[in-house]
Amino acid sequence: xxxxxxVCVIGEDVGHYGGSYKVTKDLANKYGDLxxxxxxxxxxxxxxxxxxxxxxxxxxxxxxxxxxxxxxxFNQISNNCGMLHYTSGGQFTIPVVIRGPGGVGRQLGAEHSxxxxxxxxxxxxxxxxxxxxxxxxxGLMKAAIRSENPVILFEHVLLxxxxxxxxxxxxxLNLEEAEMVRPGEHITILTYSRMRYHVMQxxxxxxxxxxxxxxxxxxxLKPFDLHTIGNSVKKTHRVLIVEECMRxxxxxxxxxxxxxxxxxxxxxxPVVCLSSQDVPTPYAGTLEEWTVVQPTQIVTAVEQLCH
Amino acid sequence: xxxxxxxxxTLAYQEKPGSLPEGREGFLESSQPDMSKYLLLQSxxxxxxxxxxxxxxxxxxxxxxxxxxxxxxRRFESIKSGREELDLEYENGGHQNQAMDFPGGRISFTSEMxxxxxxxxxxxPCYRVLDDNGHPIMHSSFVEVSKxxxxxxxxxxxxxxxxxxxxxxxxxxxxxxxxxxxxxxEAINIATAAALTPHDVVLPQYREPGVLLWRGFTLQEFxxxxxxxxxxxxxxxxxPIHYGSNKHNYFTVSSxxxxxxxxxxxxxxSLKMDxxxxxxxxxxxxxxxxxxxxxxxxxxxxxxxAPVVFICRNNGWAISTPVSQQFRSDGVVVKGKAYGIRSIRxxxxxxxxxxxxxxxxREMAITEQKPIxxxxxxxxxxxxxTSDDSTKYRLVDEIEHWKTARNPIARFRKWVNGNGWWNDExxxxxxxxxxxxxxxxxxxxxxxxxxxISDLFTDVYESLPSNLCEQExxxxxxxKRHPQDYPSDVPT
Numbered sequence: 001x002x003x004x005x006x007v008c009v010i011g012e013d014v015g016h017y018g019g020s021y022k023v024t025k026d027l028a029n030k031y032g033d034l035x036x037x038x039x040x041x042x043x044x045x046x047x048x049x050x051x052x053x054x055x056x057x058x059x060x061x062x063x064x065x066x067x068x069x070x071x072x073x074f075n076q077i078s079n080n081c082g083m084l085h086y087t088s089g090g091q092f093t094i095p096v097v098i099r100g101p102g103g104v105g106r107q108l109g110a111e112h113s114x115x116x117x118x119x120x121x122x123x124x125x126x127x128x129x130x131x132x133x134x135x136x137x138x139g140l141m142k143a144a145i146r147s148e149n150p151v152i153l154f155e156h157v158l159l160x161x162x163x164x165x166x167x168x169x170x171x172x173l174n175l176e177e178a179e180m181v182r183p184g185e186h187i188t189i190l191t192y193s194r195m196r197y198h199v200m201q202x203x204x205x206x207x208x209x210x211x212x213x214x215x216x217x218x219x220x221l222k223p224f225d226l227h228t229i230g231n232s233v234k235k236t237h238r239v240l241i242v243e244e245c246m247r248x249x250x251x252x253x254x255x256x257x258x259x260x261x262x263x264x265x266x267x268x269x270p271v272v273c274l275s276s277q278d279v280p281t282p283y284a285g286t287l288e289e290w291t292v293v294q295p296t297q298i299v300t301a302v303e304q305l306c307h
Numbered sequence: 308x309x310x311x312x313x314x315x316x317t318l319a320y321q322e323k324p325g326s327l328p329e330g331r332e333g334f335l336e337s338s339q340p341d342m343s344k345y346l347l348l349q350s351x352x353x354x355x356x357x358x359x360x361x362x363x364x365x366x367x368x369x370x371x372x373x374x375x376x377x378x379x380x381r382r383f384e385s386i387k388s389g390r391e392e393l394d395l396e397y398e399n400g401g402h403q404n405q406a407m408d409f410p411g412g413r414i415s416f417t418s419e420m421x422x423x424x425x426x427x428x429x430x431x432p433c434y435r436v437l438d439d440n441g442h443p444i445m446h447s448s449f450v451e452v453s454k455x456x457x458x459x460x461x462x463x464x465x466x467x468x469x470x471x472x473x474x475x476x477x478x479x480x481x482x483x484x485x486x487x488x489x490x491x492x493e494a495i496n497i498a499t500a501a502a503l504t505p506h507d508v509v510l511p512q513y514r515e516p517g518v519l520l521w522r523g524f525t526l527q528e529f530x531x532x533x534x535x536x537x538x539x540x541x542x543x544x545x546x547p548i549h550y551g552s553n554k555h556n557y558f559t560v561s562s563x564x565x566x567x568x569x570x571x572x573x574x575x576x577s578l579k580m581d582x583x584x585x586x587x588x589x590x591x592x593x594x595x596x597x598x599x600x601x602x603x604x605x606x607x608x609x610x611x612x613a614p615v616v617f618i619c620r621n622n623g624w625a626i627s628t629p630v631s632q633q634f635r636s637d638g639v640v641v642k643g644k645a646y647g648i649r650s651i652r653x654x655x656x657x658x659x660x661x662x663x664x665x666x667x668x669r670e671m672a673i674t675e676q677k678p679i680x681x682x683x684x685x686x687x688x689x690x691x692x693t694s695d696d697s698t699k700y701r702l703v704d705e706i707e708h709w710k711t712a713r714n715p716i717a718r719f720r721k722w723v724n725g726n727g728w729w730n731d732e733x734x735x736x737x738x739x740x741x742x743x744x745x746x747x748x749x750x751x752x753x754x755x756x757x758x759x760i761s762d763l764f765t766d767v768y769e770s771l772p773s774n775l776c777e778q779e780x781x782x783x784x785x786x787k788r789h790p791q792d793y794p795s796d797v798p799t
Contacts, residue, residue, distance in 0.1 A: 008580070034580060040610060042603030045569035049607060052570030052587075055558060056508060056577035079563050080570070088551045088559035089542040090766040125767050148769040176772075223774050 001031055004059065007145060008035045010050050011063030011100075020065045021101050021160050047073035047098070051080050055092045059145060067102030067154065068114035081150045082125030097144045098152045103194055103244055104281050104292050105157035113281035113288075117154055117221050118250040128221040129175055130154040130193045134164040136219060139173030147175060154221070156194045178225035184214035187302055188232040190255065191242040192218045195293060199242050202298035211302060221251055224258055233259060237268040238305050242293055247275040269305055274298065430637045433684055434664060435654035439713070441721025443659075450663040454728050460501050460658060461723050462737055464493040464716045467517045469741045470526065471689070474533060477749060478547075478693045483533045487548045489514045491688030494658040494715035495620050497521055499588065499683075502665035506585040508574050510558045510567040513548055514620060515590045522555040526745050530752035542766070543758040565595040568604035568617070572678075575613035579676060586614040586672040588665075594625025596639050605646040608678035616668045617648075617680045620655065622687035627700040643680035655683030656715035659722070686713065759798040760786070 001007045009015075009024055015038040018025035028036040039046040043064065050060035064070040070077070077098065084092055104113045117128055127149050131137040137155070144151040181196065182203060191199045196217045203213050214232055218225060233239055239259055243252040252273040259271050274293045282288055406415045436449040443449075452460070471488040478486040489496055496517025503509070509518055516529065528540075532550050535543035540552055541559065551559025558574075561567065571589035578585055595601055596619060608615050619639045623630055636642060643650030649671065653664045661683055668679040686709040690697040697706070711717075723729040760783065764775045771779075786793045 034576075037576070037611070040603065040606050042569075042599070042607070045572075045600055045603030045607055048566055048569030048600060048604070049573030049576065052510065052558075052567075052573030052575075053577045054573070055570070056574040058573075058577045058580065060573070075563060076566060076569070080561055080566055084559060084561065085769075086766045087541060087545045087549065087561070088553070089540045089544065091540060091551060091553040092559060093769070127768070223772055226773075 001027065001035065004145075006057060006059045007061065008037065008053070008058055009061045009063060010037045010039060010046050010053075012039055012041060012046075012065050014038060014063050019063060021155075021157070023099075023155075023160075024063070043069050043072040044074075044076050047076040048080065050096050051076060051084070051094055054094045054096045054150075055084070059095050059097075061097045061099060061145065064098065064100030064102075066108075066112050066114075066157075067100045067116045068111055070098065070100065070116060071114070071119070073098075074119070077120065077126070077150075077152075078123045082123040085149075086125060093148050094150050095148050096150045097141070098150065099141075099144075099155060101155050101157040101160070103154075103156040103158070104276070104288065107283055107285055107288060108157065108281075109283050110280035115245045115250070115276075117152075118245045120152060121222050121251060121254060125150065126222070127151045127175060128154065129219055130156075130221055131219070132156070132159060132193050132196045132217055134162055135166045136173060136179060136217075138166060139171055140175065140219070142170070142172045143175045146172065151175065154193060158194055176220045176223060176225055178228040179217040179219050180214075180228070181217050182213065182215040184212040184236070186212045186236060186306055187214065187238040187240060188229070188236045189213050189215045189240045189242060189298070189302070190218050190229060191215070192221065192251070193244060195242045195244050198293060198295050199298055202295040202302070205295065205299050206302055209299075209303075211306065213302060218255070224255060226258060226262060229255075229259065230263055233263045234266045237266055239267065239271045240298070240301055240305055241271065241273040241275075242298055243273070243275050244292060245275055246278045247273075248278050250275050272301055272305055274301055425635070427637055427641075431640050431652050433652045433654050434660050435657045436659040436663065437657050437718060437722055439718065441718050441725060443722070448663075449659050450666050452659065452662060454726070456501065457723055457726075458728060460497050460662070461716075461719055461729060463497045463500075463517065463521055464658070464719065465734075465737055466526075466741050467493050467496060467520055468716060469738060470516075470520075470529065470745055473742065473745050473749070474529075474547075475689070475693065477533075482749065482753065483547055485547045485693055486533070487513055487692045488689035489517060491686050491709055491715070492620055492622060492655065493517060494661055494719065495618070495655045495683045495685060498658040498661035499590075499618055499665045502662050502669060503588060504585065505556060506583070507669065508556050508558070508571075508578070508585065508587045510571045510574065510587065510589040511560055512564070512567060512591045512595060512620075513560045513562070514592065516548065516550060518590075519550055519552065519555060519557050522557065524550070524552060524555060524557075525748075526741075527748040527751060528552075530745070530748040531755070534749070534752040534755070535757065536752055536755040537758050538752075538755055539758070542762045544762075544766075565591055565598035565600040565604075567591070568595070568598075568600045569607065571615050571617075572604050572608045572611065572613050575608065575615040575678075576611060579612075579614060584673060586616055586669055588616045588618060588669075590618045590620060592625060593619065593621040593623065593630050593633055593639065594628065595619075596642065597633055602646075605642070605648060605678070605680070609647040612676050613678055614672040614676050615678045616665070616672050617643075617678060618665070619680070619682045620685060621682055622655075622685045624687050624691070624697070624701070626691045626695060627697070629701075638682055638684070640680065640682040643682075648678050648680050650680035650682065652682045652684065655685030656713055656718060658715060658719045685715075757794075757797045 014024045015028035015033045015036045024036060047062055050062045053060050081094055084094055102114060102116055129140050131140045144153050189199050199215055203215055206213050214236055216232055241252045241255055243250055245251050252275050256271045256273050274297060276291045279291060281291055406413050436443060436447045438444055471490055474486050475488050477483050496515055500518040500521035505522060531538040532541060533547040549560040567589050571587045575587040621639055625633055640650045640652040651664055653660050655661060664681055668681055672679050688706060688710045764771060764779045767775060786799060
């Protein structure tokens with residue numbers, strides 16, 4: 001926002017209140033309540049508003065108070081955000097960033113535990129990235145803001161409290177690149193967002209048991225970084241996908257297809273995908289825990305795949 | 308009788324120099340009806356009256372968005388309930404207080420239980436200047452139009468009508484795939500366009516090609532889009548009549564109803580941030596006012612004090628749904644009040660009235676930085692589109708009546724003829740010329756090349772991503788292998 005006066009934030013309670021997870025804390029004091037704009041409650045409309053502002057030269061960042069609420073903005077996102085650059089013959093660009101907290105939290109209830117990446121992945125014209133660490137959150141956010149395409153940046157409700165030492169100076173990450181978290185030889189584990197931490201926890205156990213997993217945080221959900229993923233598959237010949245999406249129509253489903261189509265010859269076993277069940281997220285803590293893939297399940301899956 | 312202009316303001320009032328400023332609220336009256344004398348707290352123009360007012364937020368008002376709190380301090384007071392709503396009289400220890408404080412402000416109470424009626428005894432009257440015979444109504448107030456301007460308006464209306472008639476026929480003959488006419492709404496199209504400047508940003512629904520025509524879009528450019536050829540600015544990607552031209556400040560038409568309304572608010576937000584001397588104008592029909600986007604868009608515009616003029620073409624029909632089944636309010640004009648938006652109802656078939664109302668609305672929107680709603684009453688003479696036959700759900704007599712007796716072009720012609728500015732020879736010459744130009748434009752557009760295959764994949768993103776590259780390769784291979792299965796007039 002300091003670098004470019006056209007950048008602004010639009011959403012509910014982003015200004016004075018600082019955002020539901022304090023992502024925009026103090027920005028209103030610094031940049032004023034026009035550039036950090038609190039809107040009435042109408043997701044489709046403030047998303048539409050941001051699209052109109054973007055077509056008129058601004059670079060808005062739209063915050064969904066919870067990603068799930070952006071389902072109300074589906075019309076604007078799909079029919080306009082993703083489309084208008086194309087249907088206008090390239091005359092109008094829509095450099096918006098749509099971001100917000102999503103994923104399964106701790107007892108937030110079904111409506112606040114949505115994984116929107118599965119619903120949005122088909123929309124042509126948009127890009128999707130998921131951040132998972134303070135380091136990649138900063139880099140991906142900057143990249144998303146500077147991109148001329150509309151980008152949806154998925155943050156996770158349970159990852160806001162992470163602390164990490166990151167460079168003070170400016171750095172921008174590549175929106176389309178995956179992140180190598182742990183190189184290995186035996187198996188490729190592809191994951192993103194919060195599941196990265198469950199995978200790394202499982203990786204500790206696996207290493208103790210003598211396995212050498214390669215863990216890749218895919219980060220770019222649309223398009224997939226098939227270059228990094230492909231190189232890994234060619235090395236290990238086994239793939240496990242660990243995601244938080246529901247089984248049907250999730251990111252894992254698309255990724256499985258992409259890997260099968262492109263790297264079929266390099267696979268020694270079918271691609272295995274661990275996802276959440278096709279159920280709304282229950283409120284009871286114990287039940288909620290079991291709809292999300294746990295480290296023990298990851299360990300078991302790797303052991304099975306590697307035999 | 309002169310109306311006093313009133314504005315509700317929250318400002319700091321210093322009783323004596325050196326004392327602490329306190330919050331005060333009250334009406335500031337100006338006896339000038341002229342808009343520019345209004346006291347504006349939250350915009351770039353702050354005009355002081357003879358009080359020693361100082362802005363409550365502590366920073367002097369700075370004009371082009373430098374001030375951290377462009378919206379002033381109202382929001383930072385909002386968490387305290389009503390304490391600041393101090394009545395000056397009350398404070399002076401005056402009479403008994405007949406009002407209550409609630410979040411949202413001071414409100415007087417009544418012990419009589421009375422419901423506000425759902426339907427008014429009288430509907431909001433409709434502003435018109437010319438009678439059905441094109442004579443100015445006695446004592447009507449309107450913005451003067453020069454002979455040149457009036458003739459441009461008239462010839463544009465005729466051009467629009469001719470273009471609609473011919474392109475509709477072209478669709479019937481199978482030369483284009485789809486068309487939507489604006490027959491009966493030419494006055495709204497042209498008169499609103501004439502009242503704007505080229506810098507005003509227009510977000511149309513789809514029945515407003517006249518605005519583009521006024522701004523200089525040529526008949527050839529219209530034909531190119533309808534035929535989806537290589538010269539179409541949309542590169543053949545949208546259906547006919549989904550025009551868009553960034554150089555004419557006319558945003559590309561998007562089919563879903565009312566999506567342009569919140570976008571218009573966003574565009575106005577952008578203009579407001581840049582302090583531009585321009586406004587946004589967005590159009591929609593009576594049907595569009597039922598969409599959620601309409602309600603939220605108007606609400607946002609009011610809260611954000613966005614310089615946008617909302618123009619509703621209330622033409623009585625949303626495909627086959629008459630307005631009586633669309634809403635039960637007194638039309639659309641009353642909805643403005645519900646959102647705190649200044650509104651007017653105007654005779655949409657009276658070009659002079661539409662021109663005056665739009666000119667004034669534009670000035671208000673820009674000077675006062677607030678939205679305005681115009682409900683232009685009219686009639687959709689044509690079918691909804693070429694996919695519709697409206698005689699199936701409405702009476703042919705009704706359509707005929709509006710086509711002839713209430714024709715907006717004929718009415719305006721009577722006025723320009725009456726002024727001695729136009730005559731019947733000019734009329735037939737004009738119509739013949741436009742017809743000829745249009746038929747030629749269609750022929751040229753038909754013969755022109757279609758957009759190439761590569762345009763199927765470009766502009767989805769800023770630059771072509773690898774997956775689309777791949778998909779283009781696959782398609783090209785397929786075409787090479789089976790050329791007989793693909794259209795031959797698409798360049799590869």
